[in-house]
Amino acid sequence: MKKRKFFLTKAIFDIYRNSLAYISSRVAQFGIGRGQWYFINHLLFGRDGISQEQLSKELFVDSAHTARAVKKLEDGGFVFRKPDLRDARKKNVYVTEKAIAIKDDYHKLYQDLNKILVDGFTPEELKLVRSFFYRMRKNIVSYMGNSERDFPR
Amino acid sequence: MKKRKFFLTKAIFDIYRNSLAYISSRVAQFGIGRGQWYFINHLLFGRDGISQEQLSKELFVDSAHTARAVKKLEDGGFVFRKPDLRDARKKNVYVTEKAIAIKDDYHKLYQDLNKILVDGFTPEELKLVRSFFYRMRKNIVSYMGNSERDFPR
DNA sequence: ATAAATTAGTTGACTAATCAACTATATTTT
């Protein structure tokens, strides 16, 4: 079996797919689908009330997808939408009590996944991991013309 | 703007999405779709002739998707399939001359993306990046019950 | 040797995600 060159993209791809499988199978218990978890995550953990457009930008997904995903979350009672007071085109998305009620369980999911990913890493290595990921993200996001300044990490 | 906790999953997700956008828009010129590039990549760079089942395992995707993606690549002239000599259920997938003809250009795409991702990293940091990614991938893949021993990185 | 269970790939049904086109609203240009 021939030794292959290490492709960063393959590793990213593999980590992503496995992480996605992990999360998706677990958010189902909350009645949240594979295509919505990251929206509610984003809203629950600090970005409540932002517009759909901003959600699209911050999650690097298409507005069509955002509109549909947010609608599903709204139908499921996890969010509600209100037009922006200064711009009637904009719809701001807010979490409901139902969403807040699962916040801790939800958060635990992420922590558990995080622990799996960094199992065996020293605290010093963890610092490096964070730094490297932040920098790589910044590199690709900037390159693709997406502004990362618009939102915090 | 409130400072948020750094979630590794969000960084992975962001890097993945932006990288996917980068690759997908560029492989289109070869007549390869968003859902197929990583299959042909895998075959071109060292795994020519493996079965569909193995492709699914190594790429962490569902056999239904593999069957369809491989069929598209076959229809596009990039691969051909042959039944395995020892197990009539298995179909092995091979690259064609057409695929080999684009190998270098294809490879350049990956290198360019890699350069973008690791821009500003020192050689020492690069070594760490590789090690960290390898370990994290191993962590999640093992946790999910997928064997990484079956294929090299 | 035969029956039962498992496996590899395919097809169906569904959700997810992108690209395109559109409408209403807002901003910029004339």
Next chain:
DNA sequence: AAAATATAGTTGATTAGTCAACTAATTTAT
């Protein structure tokens, strides 16, 4: 001020990807 252009969200069409059910081939159990 009116016209032209850009923007935010929605809908349509399409591709991608998963879960489920199925068939044919293989392996395991009886």
